[in-house]
Amino acid sequence: MTREEALFQFLLRMGDNTLVLGQRVSEWCGHAPVLEEDIALANTALDLIGQTQMWLNLAGEVEGKGRDADKLAFLRDVWDFRNLLLVELPNGDFGRTMMRQFLFDAWQSVLLGRLTNSAEPRVAEIAEKAGKEVAYHVERSSGTVVGLGDGTEESHARMQAALDYLWPYVGEMFASDAVDEEMARAGIAPDPAGLREEYDALVGRVLGEATLSIPEGGFFHKGGKDGARHTEHLGHMLTEMQWLQRAYPGASW
Amino acid sequence: MSRPSVEQVWQWLDAVPDPEIPVLSLVDLGIIRDVAWAEDTLQVTVTPTYSGCPATTVINLEIEAALRARGVEKLELRRQLSPAWTTDWLSQKGRQRLEEYGIAPPQPSGAPARCPRCGSEQLEKISQFGSTPCKAQWRCQSCLEPFEHFKCI
Numbered sequence: 001m002t003r004e005e006a007l008f009q010f011l012l013r014m015g016d017n018t019l020v021l022g023q024r025v026s027e028w029c030g031h032a033p034v035l036e037e038d039i040a041l042a043n044t045a046l047d048l049i050g051q052t053q054m055w056l057n058l059a060g061e062v063e064g065k066g067r068d069a070d071k072l073a074f075l076r077d078v079w080d081f082r083n084l085l086l087v088e089l090p091n092g093d094f095g096r097t098m099m100r101q102f103l104f105d106a107w108q109s110v111l112l113g114r115l116t117n118s119a120e121p122r123v124a125e126i127a128e129k130a131g132k133e134v135a136y137h138v139e140r141s142s143g144t145v146v147g148l149g150d151g152t153e154e155s156h157a158r159m160q161a162a163l164d165y166l167w168p169y170v171g172e173m174f175a176s177d178a179v180d181e182e183m184a185r186a187g188i189a190p191d192p193a194g195l196r197e198e199y200d201a202l203v204g205r206v207l208g209e210a211t212l213s214i215p216e217g218g219f220f221h222k223g224g225k226d227g228a229r230h231t232e233h234l235g236h237m238l239t240e241m242q243w244l245q246r247a248y249p250g251a252s253w
Numbered sequence: 254m255s256r257p258s259v260e261q262v263w264q265w266l267d268a269v270p271d272p273e274i275p276v277l278s279l280v281d282l283g284i285i286r287d288v289a290w291a292e293d294t295l296q297v298t299v300t301p302t303y304s305g306c307p308a309t310t311v312i313n314l315e316i317e318a319a320l321r322a323r324g325v326e327k328l329e330l331r332r333q334l335s336p337a338w339t340t341d342w343l344s345q346k347g348r349q350r351l352e353e354y355g356i357a358p359p360q361p362s363g364a365p366a367r368c369p370r371c372g373s374e375q376l377e378k379i380s381q382f383g384s385t386p387c388k389a390q391w392r393c394q395s396c397l398e399p400f401e402h403f404k405c406i
């Protein structure tokens with residue numbers, strides 16, 4: 001794998017994470033438990049889609065085959081997506097959606113902080129821009145996780161169930177492969193395993209305050225970031241997200 | 254036409270309203286990062302407020318329309334991501350207009366200083382997000398009115 005090929009894959013991972021999560025979160029639009037949360041979720045989704053445009057446009061530029069963010073988002077099939085399994089999981093209840101958001105925001109905030117020092121300036125400037133938005137996201141999602149975790153008996157039980165369900169999808173964030181090794185060697189992105197300590201400290205503090213317990217055991221699901229084995233859910237999501245371009249190829253406004 | 258000066262172009266841009274908060278000009282908002290001539294082409298460098306802000310496209314159209322109406326023929330709009338936009342770049346005039354408009358201007362503390370309607374400092378946060386990516390929702394505990402706070406980033 002050349003450096004350019006690895007960089008392309010790395011950028012797809014960044015952009016596909018924000019794309020798939022942005023699409024998932026936008027499914028809440030008009031359905032959230034209260035108006036303020038509805039607006040907050042829609043705004044979070046909007047930030048994520050905006051970040052997607054930056055990552056995937058750069059991916060297309062690096063690839064050099066004339067694909068832009070739209071083409072990459074709408075004209076790839078499920079096996080070409082490189083997002084973490086965590087972000088493609090269905091929303092579940094509001095508690096599970098917010099727990100997933102927090103687990104992702106925490107990771108993204110740690111990662112983007114490191115990427116601002118990337119040896120690739122185009123990566124560093126996107127990280128700087130996105131990092132400001134994500135700092136705001138993690139503030140909100142951690143506050144909600146604490147509020148619901150340390151809330152009523154019902155909300156606590158739902159948040160603990162959400163954490164039990166989602167935790168086995170966290171490990172994939174820190175697993176390295178050939179793409180990551182090449183990015184680390186080039187100084188473009190940190191070795192994913194090196195983010196774990198900071199992540200665990202942040203997540204541990206918030207979950208502790210939320211009176212929630214992290215499940216034991218080191219097992220984790222993988223297969224999203226290398227596209228080897230997505231869950232059955234991603235394909236269903238894409239049929240909806242990509243429907244227009246599939247039905248009317250090249251449609252624009 | 255004779256080539257307008259860079260100062261003149263800044264003045265023209267200061268008359269272009271932000272599409273979502275029309276009391277602010279694009280210059281007040283701090284998103285115009287540079288105006289320069291490269292031979293006979295006018296280069297205007299713009300930075301987005303939020304990466305997914307839907308107003309970005311409209312803003313570029315408005316800049317183009319305003320400058321074309323003034324006779325600028327060769328125009329290049331450049332996008333600059335770094336340094337990332339910060340609310341520190343909001344002009345003093347812009348901050349004052351925001352408050353008069355009923356939107357609390359951004360504060361370094363991250364919380365509004367006072368209610369833009371009655372001036373009370375007894376405030377509570379309703380939501381970290383508002384009707385646009387750049388705003389949060391607050392409520393005044395004195396006059397009980399909700400209001401928007403320009404998020405500080």
Ligand SMILES: [Zn+2]
Pocket residue numbers: 368369370371372373393394395396397398
């Ligand atoms: Zn008031």
